[in-house]
Amino acid sequence: MMRTLRTYEKSNIKRMYTKPLPFNNKGRGFLIITNQQMIFKHKPKLGDVIYSLPLIKHLGGGTLYLDPVSPYFKNREKEWIDKFNWLIPLLAIQPYIHKVEIYQGQKYDMDLDKIHTTSHLTKGNKVSIVENNFIAQNVDFQLWDGLPWLRSHYTDLRTTSSLFANSKFYHNDTVDWCYLLETGSGFTGTFSEFVGFKKRVGKTQIGFLETNTALDLLALINGCNTFYGNQSLPLAIALGLGKKCFVEESPIYPNCIVGDYTKL
Numbered sequence: 236m237m238r239t240l241r242t243y244e245k246s247n248i249k250r251m252y253t254k255p256l257p258f259n260n261k262g263r264g265f266l267i268i269t270n271q272q273m274i275f276k277h278k279p280k281l282g283d284v285i286y287s288l289p290l291i292k293h294l295g296g297g298t299l300y301l302d303p304v305s306p307y308f309k310n311r312e313k314e315w316i317d318k319f320n321w322l323i324p325l326l327a328i329q330p331y332i333h334k335v336e337i338y339q340g341q342k343y344d345m346d347l348d349k350i351h352t353t354s355h356l357t358k359g360n361k362v363s364i365v366e367n368n369f370i371a372q373n374v375d376f377q378l379w380d381g382l383p384w385l386r387s388h389y390t391d392l393r394t395t396s397s398l399f400a401n402s403k404f405y406h407n408d409t410v411d412w413c414y415l416l417e418t419g420s421g422f423t424g425t426f427s428e429f430v431g432f433k434k435r436v437g438k439t440q441i442g443f444l445e446t447n448t449a450l451d452l453l454a455l456i457n458g459c460n461t462f463y464g465n466q467s468l469p470l471a472i473a474l475g476l477g478k479k480c481f482v483e484e485s486p487i488y489p490n491c492i493v494g495d496y497t498k499l
Contacts, residue, residue, distance in 0.1 A: 272297035276338055277347040278305040279315050281322050285471035286364040286491075287347045288329065289384045290374065294345075296331030300338035302348075325449035325472075328388055345372060356488065363493045383477030383494070387457040393444050394421035398459035400469035401432040405485035407465075410499045412436045415463055415481070423455055423469055463499075466491050 275291055277284050277299065284301065291299065301323070303315035316337055326335045349371040354360045362370075369376040396419040399412075413436055421444040422429050429443045446452040453472060456462065462473035465483040473480050474494040482491065484498045 272333060273345060274298045274300070274341070274343040275345045275347055276300045276302055276343040278302045279308055279318070281318060282466070282468045282471040283350075283364065284322065284326070285385070285468070285475055286493075287350075287368050288326075288332075288475065289365050289379060290347070290368040290372065292329075292331045292384050293369075293374065293379055296333060297344075298334040299326060299332055300336060300341055300343055302338035322449050325385075325453050328450075329385065347371075355490065358487050359489070361489050361492055364490050365493045367490075381494075383475060385453070385472060385475030387453045387476065388450075389454050390458040391446075391451065391454040392458045393455065394419060394459055396420060396459065397461045397463060398423060398444075398456060398469075398473075399432070399441065400424045400428070400462070400464035400467055401435070401483070402428055402465060402467040403431055405466040405483075405488060407483050407486060407499075410483045412463075413439070415499075416441055421455075421459075423452065424467070 273291075273294055274297055275287075277287055278301075291297065301319040303312040303319060305311075305315070308315060319337055323335050326332050347368065350364070350367050353367040353370050354362050355364060355367045365379075366376045369379065397415070397417055399416075399420060399422045401422075402424065412432075416436070416439055420441050422432060422441050423444050423446060426443060426445075433439060433441070444455060446455055452469065453476075456469060456473050456478065457476055459473075459478065462470070462478045462480045463483075464470045464473070464480070466485055466488065470480060470482065470491060474491070474496065477495060479495045479497070481497050481499050484491075
């Protein structure tokens with residue numbers, strides 16, 4: 236039986252060193268990482284958690300608490316506990332996440348929901364969610380290495396060509412999906428999203444590739460060559476893995492422009 240709360244913790248190896256950062260237009264910088272690991276807290280949504288990970292990684296990693304209480308999802312705490320528990324195994328295998336669990340009033344150092352004090356969710360604003368996480372915490376975004384921030388322990392090879400995902404939100408009706416589909420393409424997401432996508436595209440032979448866990452989804456996306464989708468959790472994961480992504484960019488919230496991103 237699945238427990239209501241899950242906790243994943245890695246051994247805490249104390250370290251103190253100086254890590255050189257890449258060259259940028261301000262010259263060479265240095266980040267001092269000590270044995271004091273930071274403690275972070277984040278509220279919903281799942282994709283937003285993925286986009287906060289570059290900042291956590293940049294700051295040396297630490298503990299991440301997932302808070303199911305959100306002013307944007309009132310009285311839905313149980314739903315978000317379930318969703319966070321689903322996501323936790325994916326977060327736990329990232330080497331810079333030393334512990335991840337549901338927030339229950341513990342002390343923390345950094346509130347990642349300060350992103351809402353930035354231009355995040357300003358209509359039409361193209362500052363990426365990743366950059367706004369840095370801005371919210373007064374961390375120089377120019378010092379971020381820009382490298383993929385997710386890894387998978389295994390690869391699902393059910394599709395090695397193109398993988399599609401399309402949630403019911405953040406659409407752009409100028410995108411013609413039909414010419415993008417090719418033999419061997421697969422669709423990931425919920426089955427209702429798959430049905431909705433086929434209605435938008437018309438008759439197509441694209442197959443539905445079911446995933447039950449966050450690790451399954453991570454492995455499936457890890458196995459594709461190219462990812463096509465709109466603003467969604469699968470897109471966040473694909474960008475985090477460094478996949479080449481072609482995006483149905485929302486004209487209202489075009490704020491996922493990071494990594495190997497091409498607007499359709």
